[in-house]
Amino acid sequence: MVDVADKLGYFQAITGLEDADLCTEILQAHGWDLELAISSFTSSSSSSSSRVDGDHNREPFTEFEDAPSRAIEFDDGRAFRPPGIAWKIITLPVSIVSGSLGLASSAIGFGFWVAGGALSYSLAMLGFGSGRGGSETESSSSSSSAAGEAMEFIALFDRDYGRNPLKPGFVSEGFMDALQLSRSQFKLLFVYLHSPDHPDTPPFCQRTLCNEGVVAFLNENFVAWGGSIRSSEGFKMSNSFKASRFPFCAVVMPAANHRIALLQQVEGPTTPEEMIAILQRVVEDSSTVLVTARVEAEERRTNLRLREEQDAAYRAALEADQAREQQRQEDQERIEREAAEAERKRKEEEEARERAEREAAEREAARVRMRQEKALALGDEPEKGPDVTQVLVRFPNGERKGRRFESNTKIQTLYDYVDSLGVLETEEYSLITNFPRTVYGRDKESMSLKDAGLHPQASLFIEIN
Structure with missing residues (x-):
């Protein structure tokens, strides 16, 4: 929850009221709803209206401070005195401030160009939540409305004076967006207030504004x-400008606390x-301010770029260290995995060798x-006789x-005899005679020697299958 002291200070900054007790009573009456209290205050202050150019009611949203020698003070205590221009510090209408720059609520300040850099704030940045759920939508709608009015003015200006190819490059945005654009480009903002019904308007636009x-x-x-x-x-x-004569032109630049610095105003033909x-x-007198702002902005950009480069270098070094450490860990894990795999294979090979030796021994024992x-x-072995066959095996x-x-x-029995000799390492063989070549395979094991034609003697040789 935002501290009430912050809300009180912000309300005083927006309204210009110095009486803290009165501000507290106003905020309490609105349930400490900051935006509602500001809106109510500015609405009530609009009752004291005046006439513009004899035809339009004036909304008293402005405070003028004639300051020929007024110094602008910065947050760090420094002060800048405008060079040779009688500046006026003008408070802008809250309705214009709140609907600009896409802020969720009224802006506290537009910022300094001079020596202090940009100082832009919003209620959201200060921690104040929107008092009403629709404020962000209303601000966006107000900004769109301002841009629409700007584009409508450009269209009407082109319609009335478009036959002249030379025209000022009016921006198709609201005042606050144009002010922000001038600040980002380190330029002054030229403001032209157009009074369509004033008799001096057409010749001024044709001869002066559209002059090459x-x-x-x-x-x-x-x-x-x-x-x-x-x-x-x-x-x-x-x-805001208290324009009393038309055509009206002004040159402004951002100041602080929802204000602008009026550097020059030109009224009448x-x-x-x-x-x-x-x-x-105006440009010559303001050149010091603009150059200083541009130089300091460039210094800020340079410092930011240096910090970003340093951060990038640090991140790159950190990432390189992390990559090396990760690679070291991966190498260590790989070595450990390879060692474990080698040990596993060694054990498997040893077990396989032992198993093979054991199986070979078992097979040999079985043989x-x-x-x-x-x-x-x-x-x-029978003695020689007519019923005895002599067998020779090679x-x-x-x-x-x-x-x-x-x-x-x-x-x-001949196969059993050959097997009992233990000369062969295999049982896959056949007994064969040469002349004539006859194979006495396993399919003839049941034949007698005599029936097989091997009696009274036979010479057999072994053929490995």
Whole structure:
């Protein structure tokens, strides 16, 4: 919740009331709704109206402070005295302030150009919430309305004086937006208040405002804004300037606390030469302010750029350190993963080797048992006789083995005999005779030696399948 002292101080700054007790009573009467209290105060103050040019009621939103030697004070205590110009500090209408620059509520200050930089604030920036939910929408609507009036003035000006190709480059924005634009471009704001019914208006617009020299000088050195006193914003600005004669022109620049500095005003008919001379003098007298503001703005931009570059360099260095640290961690994790993977593979290979050795030993033991069993199954070798077959077996390595078998012995027994010798490392082989070539494969194991034609003797060799 915003402190009541802040609201009280802001209300005093907006209204200009110095009596703190009176301000407190007004705020309390409006439930400390700051925007509602300001609106009520400014509305009530509009009852004391005056006439403009004999035809229009004046809204007394303004305070004039004639200050030929008035110094503008800054937040840091410094002061700037305008060079050779009798400045007037003018308080702008709250309705114009609140509807400008897209702020959610009334602006406290437009800011200084001179030596202090821009000082722009809003209620939202100070922590004040909108007193009414629709204030932001109303401000946006007011800003759009002001821009619409500006564009309507330009259209009417072009219609009445468009046959002259030379015209001031009036901006199609509201007064506050034009003021903001002049500040951002480090230029003064040229204000023209248009009174369509005044007899001096047409010749002034044709001969002076649309003069080639005047137009060139205005467009080069100023931001130009125009408004008709028939429009809402133009009428209120005529009250602010207390315009008493038309045509009316003024040169202003932003001041502080919702005010502007009136550097020069030109009332009544003016020749192009007089207008150029006046504007030249204002530009020359204000050049120190504008140059100082531009230099300081450039210094601020330079300092900001340097800070951004330093921040960018710091972030880059930090990111590089973080990247190196991340890379180091990733490398360390990769090394640890590789070491763990190597250890896992080593263990797997060791286990596989042990398993293979164990299986080989088991297979060898099984083969030994099988040879022993088959050798026992052969029985004793028979003595020579008519029913005994002599078998000679030649192995692939050139080794020969022979034995006698009963002629009715099955070929299966020959395979058992070869297996029992342990010469071969495989059981995938066949017994073959050369002449004629005959294969005694496993499909003939049930045949007897005699039936197979191997009696009384046979010479067989082994062919690995």
